[in-house]
Amino acid sequence: MTNSALQYIGKRLLRFVFLMWVVVTITFVLFRVMPGDPTAMLISGAFTEESRQAMLENFGLTKPLLDQYVIYIGNLLQGDLGLSFFHKEPVLNVIIPKMQNTLVLMVPAFVIVFANAYFTGTYLGWNKGSLADRVGTYVPLSFRAVPHFVLGIFLLMIFSYQLGWLPTGGMGPIGGKDLTMFEQLTSPTFYKYAALPFLTALLHYISDPLLLMRGNVISEKHEDYIELHRLKGLSNRKVREHAATNSLLPLLTWLTPMVGVAFGGQILIETVFSWPGIGRALVDASIRQDFPVAQAAFLLISAAVLFTNLLVDLAYGYFDPRISYGET
Amino acid sequence: MSTIPDVGLYRQRFRRLGGQIRSFMQPALDQRWSRWGLYVIALYLLVGIVGPYLPLPGPHEAQTVSGGAYAQMEPPSLEHPLGTTYFAYSVLSRTLLSAQTSLLVGLLSASMVLLVGVNIGLVAGYYGGRIEAALMGLTDVMFGLPFYPFAIVIVTILGSSMINIALVISLIFWREIARITRSETLSLKERTFVKSARAAGTSNLKIMYYHILPNLVPLILIYFVFGIVWGILLEASLSFIGLGDPNAISWGLMLHNAFSAGVLTNAWWWVLPPALALWLFIWSLYVVARALEDNVEQHIEGGA
Numbered sequence: 001m002t003n004s005a006l007q008y009i010g011k012r013l014l015r016f017v018f019l020m021w022v023v024v025t026i027t028f029v030l031f032r033v034m035p036g037d038p039t040a041m042l043i044s045g046a047f048t049e050e051s052r053q054a055m056l057e058n059f060g061l062t063k064p065l066l067d068q069y070v071i072y073i074g075n076l077l078q079g080d081l082g083l084s085f086f087h088k089e090p091v092l093n094v095i096i097p098k099m100q101n102t103l104v105l106m107v108p109a110f111v112i113v114f115a116n117a118y119f120t121g122t123y124l125g126w127n128k129g130s131l132a133d134r135v136g137t138y139v140p141l142s143f144r145a146v147p148h149f150v151l152g153i154f155l156l157m158i159f160s161y162q163l164g165w166l167p168t169g170g171m172g173p174i175g176g177k178d179l180t181m182f183e184q185l186t187s188p189t190f191y192k193y194a195a196l197p198f199l200t201a202l203l204h205y206i207s208d209p210l211l212l213m214r215g216n217v218i219s220e221k222h223e224d225y226i227e228l229h230r231l232k233g234l235s236n237r238k239v240r241e242h243a244a245t246n247s248l249l250p251l252l253t254w255l256t257p258m259v260g261v262a263f264g265g266q267i268l269i270e271t272v273f274s275w276p277g278i279g280r281a282l283v284d285a286s287i288r289q290d291f292p293v294a295q296a297a298f299l300l301i302s303a304a305v306l307f308t309n310l311l312v313d314l315a316y317g318y319f320d321p322r323i324s325y326g327e328t
Numbered sequence: 329m330s331t332i333p334d335v336g337l338y339r340q341r342f343r344r345l346g347g348q349i350r351s352f353m354q355p356a357l358d359q360r361w362s363r364w365g366l367y368v369i370a371l372y373l374l375v376g377i378v379g380p381y382l383p384l385p386g387p388h389e390a391q392t393v394s395g396g397a398y399a400q401m402e403p404p405s406l407e408h409p410l411g412t413t414y415f416a417y418s419v420l421s422r423t424l425l426s427a428q429t430s431l432l433v434g435l436l437s438a439s440m441v442l443l444v445g446v447n448i449g450l451v452a453g454y455y456g457g458r459i460e461a462a463l464m465g466l467t468d469v470m471f472g473l474p475f476y477p478f479a480i481v482i483v484t485i486l487g488s489s490m491i492n493i494a495l496v497i498s499l500i501f502w503r504e505i506a507r508i509t510r511s512e513t514l515s516l517k518e519r520t521f522v523k524s525a526r527a528a529g530t531s532n533l534k535i536m537y538y539h540i541l542p543n544l545v546p547l548i549l550i551y552f553v554f555g556i557v558w559g560i561l562l563e564a565s566l567s568f569i570g571l572g573d574p575n576a577i578s579w580g581l582m583l584h585n586a587f588s589a590g591v592l593t594n595a596w597w598w599v600l601p602p603a604l605a606l607w608l609f610i611w612s613l614y615v616v617a618r619a620l621e622d623n624v625e626q627h628i629e630g631g632a
Contacts, residue, residue, distance in 0.1 A: 019472045026473075030485055138361070141618070145611035147561055149568045150603045153583065153592065161593045257471055264476025271569050272587070282477055283569050286484040294484060301477045309472060 008317050016310045023302045028072055031295050032065065081299075082292040086285070091296040095281060099300055101171065102266055102277035105194060109201040110262065116206060117251060121213025122244040128218050137214065140207030148265045152200045152272035159196060167193050169274035197273040204265060205258075212254055216247030252316055259308040263301045345542055352546045355619050362619035365612035372609055375424055376431040384421035387577050391418055404597050411597035413585065422577055423601040429490070429578040430560045430609065436494040437559025438552045445502035446541075446548060449509025454517055454536050464510070470503040479562060480571060489573050493563050501558055505551045509544060516540050546620070553617040557610055564606055579606045 063071075075081070081091040124136045143151065160168040171193050220226065220243040229239045267279030274280075278297055285293035356362040385391060391402070391412050402412040409420045452463040479496045486492050516522060517540065525535050566572045567580030568587070579602035586598045 019469060022469050023472065027481075030481060141614065142611060145614045146607050147564055147610065149565065149583065150606055153587065153599060153603060157592055157596070157599065260472070260474035261476075263474045264479075267476050267480070268565055268569065279477075282480055283571070286480050287570060289484075294481060298474075298477050298481050301474050302472065305474050306472050 012310055012313045016306055019306050027295055027299055028069055031291055081296040084290055084293045086288050086290040091292050094293060095296050095300060098276060098278045098281045105198055106266060109198055113205045117209035117213045121210045122217050125214035125217030126240050140210055143203045144207040148204050148268040149272050151204060152269055155196050155200055166195055171276055197269050197275050200269050209251055209254055213247055213251055216250050217243050220246050252312055255312050256309050260305045356616050359619050362615045365615040368608060368612040372427050376427040379424045379428050385418045387422050387425050413598055419598055419601055422582055423605055425577050426579045429576045433490050433493055433563040434556035434559040437497040438555025440494050440498035441501045441555040442548060442552060444498050445505030446509050449506040450513055450536050453510035453513025467503040467506055475500050483571050488571055497558050497562055508547060512544055513540055516543055550617055550620045553613055557613045
């Protein structure tokens with residue numbers, strides 16, 4: 001690895017750390033401006049001003065804001081996100097399994113969406129105006145216009161309630177024992193439960209990158225180098241592959257805002273299908289006013305988004321010959 | 329430096345702007361799908377405006393059957409055209425009145441997004457240098473924030489209302505429009521008309537808002553439509569997960585109520601109207617936005 005490549009990676013890492021710090025600070029500020037303090041949520045009924053003060057002191061809320069901020073960052077660095085008001089457990093124990101549940105749906109869906117965009121998008125763009133193109137753009141677009149939860153409700157009504165083929169929600173039968181990730185992935189029941197939320201995500205996200213790729217290929221098709229490849233006598237398929245490779249970079253850029261959007265969409269899908277993921281954890285925490293969990297869920301989602309962006313940046317630097325590492 | 333304001337010139341410019349908008353909307357009228365989209369949007373506008381004056385039962389008025397008992401969960405009939413909900417409310421009036429909520433939230437959000445995004449993009453692109461670096465750094469930060477989680481956190485803290493929903497959207501989505509406005513401004517400010525205006529001693533503010541801004545109208549219109557979509561979607565989603573404006577009737581809230589009442593098995597008349605209303609509206613807005621987008625791309629390809 002050359003020196004400039006290392007520098008590029010170093011810069012991106014630094015940026016990641018900086019953005020993480022911004023998000024952490026925003027979160028700190030947001031959760032300190034909220035009306036009231038944790039004592040209002042923790043203890044119901046009457047309790048004296050004295051015990052309230054004792055409690056605030058116990059939480060460190062009587063210290064100056066700056067001190068609180070330093071303590072907060074220090075705790076974060078040690079992986080200490082506090083205790084859940086509701087579960088009375090360390091927040092991370094509550095949240096990490098939920099994050100796994102979310103990723104187990106999201107990652108495969110995104111891999112398929114991305115692969116489909118690459119192959120189908122190239123085909124549609126190359127054959128612009130054909131019947132396949134018209135059907136292939138309007139059908140996904142129509143699904144795209146259905147909000148996640150509406151699509152989810154439709155699928156639920158058809159496949160679970162009318163046809164009775166699939167369970168109505170959750171990750172496994174009620175009262176079933178907790179399975180490890182490996183046991184889940186090898187049991188057919190798990191796939192029955194995962195089918196509808198997975199399908200919802202797939203149908204919803206499939207159109208955007210597809211249309212983007214199609215558009216890229218359409219504009220690449222008229223570039224000079226394509227003409228050159230043709231004149232060289234390359235087959236139509238080979239020329240198309242060249243156009244596809246060069247259309248890949250904008251698709252990578254699309255991933256950047258998309259991962260954030262997808263985590264959001266996941267919240268709705270998880271609500272419809274009672275999937276115990278990170279999104280639902282955030283919503284439940286919001287409704288229960290369980291601020292430590294809400295804060296941690298938000299931080300964890302943001303961290304996942306920023307980390308994916310970092311990976312995309314690095315991939316971009318790797319794939320795009322025009323980026324000279326030293327100068328970005 | 330004072331110049332006599334030339335009223336005729338302003339009028340001419342406004343007329344030109346009107347013509348620009350009309351010629352810009354033309355492709356949406358020319359294509360079959362987007363023409364239908366425009367009709368649907370017009371219908372929703374109509375329903376949104378006249379909805380409260382229609383001779384319908386109020387949204388919080390429990391309906392009764394002829395015997396006098398509450399008409400709970402009645403399937404559609406002549407008396408209750410779209411049936412009733414668990415609380416015996418009329419599904420028809422709730423569905424129609426929700427149009428107003430969606431429209432208000434959509435228009436409010438779109439206006440706020442544009443107000444923030446266009447100004448930031450314009451200033452960043454026009455002044456360049458440190459101002460640009462700072463503002464564009466800020467957009468980078470915004471691209472790292474996950475939208476729905478952020479919205480949920482804000483609504484949890486500030487409480488849910490239409491204004492707060494529009495606020496969240498303008499806090500996040502100005503990033504897209506700011507980026508595009510900036511890059512357009514960058515190329516526009518190198519054009520002759522801007523250079524000559526500057527040579528004539530026109531103030532920076534006037535160049536930005538009088539000479540550059542009108543050229544951005546096609547782009548701004550597209551993002552206005554997208555802004556409406558974002559607003560409607562966020563409102564519907566928050567209402568669906570139970571974090572919506574408690575004082576507004578909306579399709580998202582109707583779905584939330586139906587969903588949490590656990591009646592998806594049989595009460596299709598309660599679920600389908602709000603779901604289809606939402607879908608059709610968003611679909612229409614998307615199709616129109618896409619037709620407008622095609623037009624702008626042609627402009628760019630044509631080398632304008």
